[in-house]
Amino acid sequence: MPVLKVLCGCIAFKAHFLPVRVKFEADSNTLTGGLIVPEERSRLPSRSTGGTDALRKLKRVVKKILGPGQDELALAVSQLESIQACRDTSLTGDDDQKILAVCRLVEYGSEAFESLELVLHDDSDKVRTTAVGMIGYLGDLRGIQALQSMESDSNSDVQWMAQYSIQRLWELPTELEPEVPTTIREVKTAEVRFVLDEPMPLYYTDDVIVNHNYSISANSLTFNLDVRNESSEPLQDVTVAILAFPSGSLKAPKKRIVKIEEIPVANRILLEFNMQIFNECIEGEIVTAVRFTDTKGDRVAAKAGHCFVRSFFEHLEPTKTTSEEFLKVKKRMEYWNREHVLEVEPQKLLNILENVMERKNLYVFRSETAERDGLLMGLTAGMGRGQFGGALIVITLTLVGRRDDNLSKLRIDIYTEDVEFLHTAASQLFEDIQQQVLGNE
Incomplete structure (x- = not known):
């Protein structure tokens, strides 16, 4: 598989950087008078394809190199048939498999953003570089905040890729969303x-x-x-x-x-x-x-x-669902997220999060943990329905931290059909987590 690592790295690089040509200023006969400008392309891959054409080309090239019966890449690609398979491989595979899974994740658009963000903590410089580049290529503006810390990464390639990707995200053209009629809802709090x-x-x-x-x-x-x-x-x-x-x-x-x-x-x-x-x-x-x-x-x-x-949570009813069903209803939901850094060991926080979800009248439809070289990652997600208005709410808690460290990074994502739920649910949830971290419960 060493050749795959090189080829995957080339494909990841090619997906993000346009070829350049030297353009000379008028009346200039020296190279110092030239400008390096991007070469125009007649056709660029759309953001939604996420480099699928590049992967197909890579597959054909590797097939020629390795010969019949040794098409390892074809086998690896065939195993990445769903976003969940890509997520799992990006966290638990070897470096070659992770790079391939990261490239494949971009096909799922913004749905894959959280998974790509987790890969930023990988121990491999090449995997981190690929993840940074793919977040930049994804075009999701949340990537600007996610990549800022990568500018001070220990690896120079990761730093350079982060700087390029952030610049690319800042320069993305603003696409006007179709106007959707909204209803202003008066909320009486007192x-x-x-x-x-x-x-x-x-x-x-x-x-x-x-x-x-x-x-x-x-x-x-x-x-x-x-x-x-x-x-x-x-x-x-x-x-x-x-x-x-x-x-x-x-x-x-x-x-x-x-x-x-x-x-x-x-x-x-x-x-x-x-x-x-x-x-x-x-x-x-x-x-x-x-x-x-x-x-x-x-x-x-x-x-x-x-x-x-x-x-809030006292008035929810646990609602059974699956990850696939959640993805279908997610598009019509309001969204909110926040990240926190807590002074607590990752394993202890993971136990707290599992306990919190059970107490909040949420049906836990997804619970995963992964560990590699001392880096612990955990994710739990649950769904509930309001017993009065019937609106759905989904809460996802993502944890990242090193076992030998006393700091943990917690991300709270909330999706709901009722915008009024967002901040009340977030406040009550984080307050409960803090109380348990401090040992007040």
Whole structure:
């Protein structure tokens, strides 16, 4: 297979770099007066083919060199019949197989971007160089950010290829997308309605302590309020009210105002407000007011504060699917991604991610791990459906890190049919992962 490595390298190089010719300036008879410009081609391979013609030519050339019965490349190509096969080979094959799989991955367009990005961490300089070049050829603008770190790679070929690919991506012509009619959806995160028909108190006190928390079930949110009298006098004509709440997903409780005749010294009251849920995405503040009359007859307010509530995954139903079915629905989904670097060993983070996915009401349809020369890579993906609106959501977690290192790179990709899901799901998910990394759960 050594000849395959050379030929694959040539094909990868040829797919990215146009031939050059020397063009002399007018009245110049020396080479120093010339300009090196790309040679024009009458026909360029389309971005969607990803170098398929080049692979076919490579196959024919190798067949002539190796002779009948020794067509190793033909056998290797025949084994790369799906994007999943290409992904697996690009991570676990030998260097020759990886280079071939990387070239083949480009045929799948942007669907292969994440897989190509993982190959950037390969130990082989030639494999990394090929992956960098293919990301540049892919034309996906996410490649600009992905390749920036490769400009400081330990190998000069990788550095040079990264610089060229980034420049190529920056210079890609902007293609106008067909105009798609959009519907502006108003999202109400909080309703502010002052329901207390009385003047604002002029005095505040720190001697009345107000604490709050909430609990979530599949269909309701229970808001608990604890009012404790630590002053030296009883509280008269106490009024407790909910002034605001996330009305875009919660129905108002039956009673938003509760009146209490008296709270004696060193006593407390516990109140419970039940709100029905009608939207999967709950995020906002519950604003309360606690007011009372002191022994002088003045109205006084306690410092009630705000309670931030967030809930999403509790309102999903696991939805069975396969990787192939996901690819079909993926095109119509909204997309969001973010990368994080966490101070945790890769194996520990991998265990955490598997635990998180199981707890988030997601059906895990893909779970993979691979390790090579101490580099651990893991991927898990799950799908769920909102129990109120029925919108689908898919979350993919990708991990890369070295076993002997205390740093791990985590990428979160979220696809959903409801744009409102994106940031609430991402925030709650990463917060849960952080809590487990810190050992707070």
